[in-house]
Amino acid sequence: MxxxxxxxxxxxxxxxxxxxxxxxxxxxxxxxxxxxxxxRPAERFFDLQSSGEHISHFIQHFAETNRLGVDAAFNRLAQYGRTNGIINSLISRQIANDEKIDCNADQVIVTAGCQEAMDLCLTTLCPDPKDVVLARTPTYIGITGVADLNGIPLVPFECTRPEEFVTELRAATVRAENQGLRPRALYLIPDFDNPTGASLPRETREEIIEFCAAKEIVVLEDNPYGLFRFEEAPIPTMFTLDRRGCVIYLGTYSKTICPALRVGYAILPERLFGKKDRSILLMDQLSQAKSFGTVNTSQLAQAIVGGVLLKENFSLAxxxxxxxxxxxxxxxxxxxxxxxxxxxxxxxxxxxxxxxxxxxxxxxxxxxxxxxxxxxxxxxxxxxxxxxxxxxxxxxxxxxxxxxxxxxxxxxxxxxxxxxxxxxxxxxxxx
Structure with a gap:
């Protein structure tokens, strides 16, 4: 054990x-x-040469949306910016098209890569020494690094077959609780996991949601690889399947556009565990933590991503x-x-x-x-x-x-x- x-x-x-x-x-x-x-993603598909074009495209959109002149829009882009991001609505439209995720801009916080999103979520959800994170082993080094550097204990569990997942998850939860610890989050890459490459079937995802919702454990659904599907029908994201308000969706443009941009995001449920005020409070806590950490995600990088999304009609397909x-x-x-x-x-x-x-x-x-x-x-x-x-x-x-x-x-x-x-x-x- x-x-x-x-x-x-x-x-x-x-x-x-x-x-x-x-x-x-x-x-x-x-x-x-x-x-x-x-x-790393394949470098042959990077297109930094078009960055200027993407920024110009975004500036036109930004100026019109905020009723600014182009010069004023450029000046605002060069300033310190909104902590939660300036391309939130564009992201919500893109993931609606590509992932069938229904959310509004207020549910999105734009981060300096997905790594910052993980850091913000773990440190906000686990402020007490007794708060712990559940993770299937083996798991992505990035999440263990965040936990280790912040002194957040990890509770590992093994699972060789999807039908065993919730049984092992439940056992790990009981094990932690018996030691006086509080499981606050479960970290997962349901699609093409790093390191194993495995995916969770829909039935397992739904079982995880039901268990975690009942225990008030937040599921951190990390999905950097979901758009790179070679065969088989797409499986709905856990965020899409979630009717209980327990899943936070973590995304990034590092794999799809360019890693150097360092633009990622977290999407909160509209009603965390069924309550809108809890979701609003969590977003406020994440935003406050980010404001003292990175202040805001690079607006130039966001402009490049935003320009790409505008050019591609809000789809990365x-x-x-x-x-x-x-x-x-x-x-x-x-x-x-x-x-x-x-x-x-x-x-x-x-x-x-x-x-x-x-x-x-x-x-x-x-x-x-x-x-x-x-x-x-x-x-x-x-x-x-x-x-x-x-x-x-x-x-x-x-x-x-x-x-x-x-x-x-x-x-x-x-x-x-x-x-x-x-x-x-x-x-x-x-x-």
């Missing part, structure tokens, strides 16, 4: 905070290594169509390479086939930690992420995460060939 990880007293927190430094150092030490470590096809081709190349290198040698590895996103995971017949990661990079010139880096307990030491987003078919094929040589050389000898 998983134990509570208290980030104030336990070593695992400091270990997690070293992960990104470790990977950056390895990448720098072994620049010839083919990397499957970084979950056309923009992501080319990238989605690219990511699907890379995924298919990776699956084929794994099958070619490991499928017929009598020591088959196990891997999943994600229906979208940037990642898949591979289970190995031996432990793969930071030590093996460095050997792999140094001696075999291929860099992969130990799944243990994403774990909140002592599990997942026999797995790796492979990112296929920011690479090419040629590098994928050669990289998996190198990885096969590493695996063969490190196979345990049968008794």
């Amino acid at each position: 998983s134990e509570i990880i208290d980030v104030k007293t336990q070593q695992p927190a400091s270990s997690r905070l070293q992960v990104m430094n470790f990977l950056n150092e390895i990448a720098e030490k072994y620049p010839r290594a083919i990397s499957f470590a970084s979950g 056309k923009i992501v169509s080319r990238t989605t096809q690219f990511y699907r081709t890379n995924r298919d190349t990776l699956i084929a390479a794994l099958g070619r290198e490991f499928g017929s040698n009598g020591r088959k590895l196990q891997w999943n086939i994600p229906a979208g996103g940037f990642f898949l995971t591979v289970t190995l017949p031996f432990e793969f930690t930071d030590k093996e990661a460095e050997i792999c990079a140094r001696d075999y010139e291929v860099l992969v992420m130990p799944l243990a880096f994403f774990s909140l307990n002592d599990s997942k030491h026999r797995g790796v995460r492979l990112a296929f987003s920011n690479t090419t078919s040629e590098f994928i094929s050669e990289g998996i060939s190198r990885f096969r040589r590493f695996v063969n050389d490190h196979q345990p000898i049968p008794a």
Whole structure:
């Protein structure tokens, strides 16, 4: 059974905070290594050259909306701005078109990337030392980093099959409560999870909502990869399925437009746990925390995003169509390479086939930690992420995460060939 990880007293927190430094150092030490470590969007689709055009497009809209002259609009854009953002209504229209999410501008707070949205939500929802966050392990390093840096304890639970999710979630909640702790939030990436690439079916999402609503646990639904679906019908977001007011939707334009913009957002339910005044209070608390943290999200960056949304008639479907096809081709190349290198040698590895996103995971017949990661990079010139880096307990030491987003078919094929040589050389000898 998983134990509570208290980030104030336990070593695992400091270990997690070293992960990104470790990977950056390895990448720098072994620049010839083919990397499957970084979950970055494909750089070939960035379009910074059009930023000026997007700003001009937004300025016209901004001037008309606020009854300003163009010069005055530019001056206001260059000033300190509204804490909650200036493109809130544009975001609400875009996610209505692309995600079928119904919300108004007052429910949106624009943040400096989704990372700030996570930080604001966790620190606001968990002000007391007894407040804790629930998270399935393995999970995204970004949320564990936010929790660790702010001294917010994490309660991990494992779940290998979707139908077990609520059972394990309930057990983790009871475990925390028995220790005198208060679960205040559940963090999830329901679509093409980082690191696993897995998705939650609709039935599981609905069960989670019912459980969390009854316990007044806020669900933080992080959805950076949802628009990159390769096959199967889209599953409604948890925010869309939520009729109880327990889901906060976290989004970003880092993957769809450009990471350097650092524009993300959080969308609050209109009635938090059925009460509008609670939602208003939470938004006020988030806004106040942001005002003392980053003051406001860069208005120039917001203008670029706003210009893109205006130009694209409030939908990113056309923009992501080319990238989605690219990511699907890379995924298919990776699956084929794994099958070619490991499928017929009598020591088959196990891997999943994600229906979208940037990642898949591979289970190995031996432990793969930071030590093996460095050997792999140094001696075999291929860099992969130990799944243990994403774990909140002592599990997942026999797995790796492979990112296929920011690479090419040629590098994928050669990289998996190198990885096969590493695996063969490190196979345990049968008794």
